[in-house]
Amino acid sequence: MTMFKALAGLAISALLMGSAAFAGEIVINSDHSDPAPKKAMEELIADFQAKHPDITVKWNNFDHEGYKAAIRNFLTADPPDVAAWYAGNRMAPFVEAGLFEDVSDVWAANGLDDQLKSSAASMTIDGKKWGVPYTYYQWGIYYRADIFKEQGIEPPKTWAELLAASEKLHAAGIAPFAIGTKALWPTGGWFDYLNLRVNGYEFHMDLTAGKVPYTDPRVKAVFEKWAELVTPGYFLENHAAIDWQDAIPQMVQGKAAMYLMGNFAVATMKEGGLTEDQIGFMQFPEITPGIPMAEEAPTDTFHIPAGAKNKEDAKVFLAYLASPEAQAKMNATLGQLPVNNQAAKPADKFLEAGFNMLSNAYALAQFYDRDTDAEMAKAGMEGFQEFMVKPDQIDRILERLEKVRAKVYK
Amino acid sequence: MPDTAPSAGFWKRNQLRIAPILFLAPGALMFLIYVLIPIVQSVWISFHDWDGLGAKVWIGLGNYAELLDDDTFYVALKNNLIWLALYLLAIPMGLAAALFLNQSVWGIRLYxxxxFFPFVISQVVVGLMFTWFYAPDFGLFSQAIHWLTGAEVAILADERFVTLGIIAAGLWPQTAYCMILYLTGLNNLNPEQIEAARMDNARGWRLLWHVILPQLAPATFIAMVVTVIGALRSFDLVSIMTAGGPYGSSQVLSYFMYEQALSEYGYRMGYGAAIAVVLFLIMMVFITLFIVRMIAQERNR
Structure with a gap:
């Protein structure tokens, strides 16, 4: 009897050990709720499971907006093994609170320092890597190529050309720039690009890191350039009342000609009825000559929470996610750009333009609300919006921003 | 009670004292857990610098000092006062609607x-409907303004009108609520008093002011309470229609609190809690007034 018990115990423990070795499970929490990201994620998981049949993936898909609040809860209460988030300062609070795992070893073991080079800086805090980026997209000026042709406008390469083009469009009764600032963040794109072009990447990073006061004359210079577009009324009227999508119909109807936006706007423009030939893409023009051109490329990432139960398999997943094949396939579905520089080039016209622009970029900024502290970002973008309505109030606005900066970065 | 009673047992002796406590206990416990303790916690958190994740750092009155130096706080406070003043319009408007509907014609129940319909639908839906109503280009209101004046006004993008625009949206359901309160009040009018007043030749405004309204005083009181509290906690409409914008000009205290403590750009729990405490103190002024009045009324009975 005792013999039997011992044997049974042995058998059971062997069974348990066996199942532990074969049925590793990782839980992934992410916010791929829109159709394209959802499909990309489903494909990624299916491919990963085909390659690693011993690891089971359990995926919890969250609503995009709700995720931002949910992650704060689940990271502390019930951490998954892998969680989606964003690069740059957006991940800083979680890193500082010790909620993300250092994954520098995944980078080193898979040659990612080289393959994901363009995003290395934005994934590094205190000299360690805290996650793996899998996609980004370019920002730039999307314009109505047919309207440009009608008006005899060449895509502007310099600030002076941009002003001339705007004047011409304005005179023809077309708003040069579409924008909807109700949700505030579209103003951040304008500020970022103007600052990157007027003062350069290093200054922009110092400013968003809170090292430079907003009352600095160099910041004022950015707004002086911006005012050259605001004061003559080159932006869509009533932009503070509408969201960014609401400004697209104006462009489709030919009432506005240019839109400084991320590449995701192309899909909305096409849905609105524009054909691929009607949409053009150009890099944001040069302002201060000789300043190297840095670009905006918000990066999406995956991380391992510090409280994850199955870190070993989670690291296998991150390594797979970083591979050129996985990134190429995923981004083809997402309609975005792979971060891995070994990945196959995208076929889409706008993505190809973006890929070329970003691979020649001097440096990449994440976006105003990802590069700077959250509270500062909110106050800053409110200030930008107010400036776009009341450009003459700039001194008062900058003083207010400086007050917030002094408070946030003390 | 004679001294020979100890055998009657503890329960028998103390029943009269214990029973009320037992009856109150479940309610009191709920009140303690869901109301009193959170209030104390909020006050406690408001003395800290805390992002909701890391350690709490005691900063004493730091959050309150910062609040007094925060321009947004004053904008929110000013808007709350505007809300308070204009939201009260729901009471006369509700009364007018109730008087108008208090007749017996065919189909009056339908009317x-x-x-009452606007009160039944969610505030979020009300907010969305008014957002479209005000929307530049295609909104009915902007079209009407354009037709009348030739100029276009984007209510929700204009800092001069935005708060008024949101209050107008809020008045729609609130008027319906006040109307229902008055309709029930009108059902309970004393017909003899009205008859007597008519015999004394009172009609129209005089009848309304001197005979009807005093009888509606309880309804007015309740309408006042819910409207004042509704104005102070106006959150849903601000959140849906403008999110405090443009550039923070339609901010109110309750939304400001949410934004600082819980929104994407916030997570300053201590600062949010400090705003909550200030809002609580303001509400306390009104709540105290109402309670004092209620107690006074009960004593008079």
């Missing part, structure tokens, strides 16, 4: 329910 009554149509008037």
């Amino acid at each position: 009554k329910s149509l008037f």
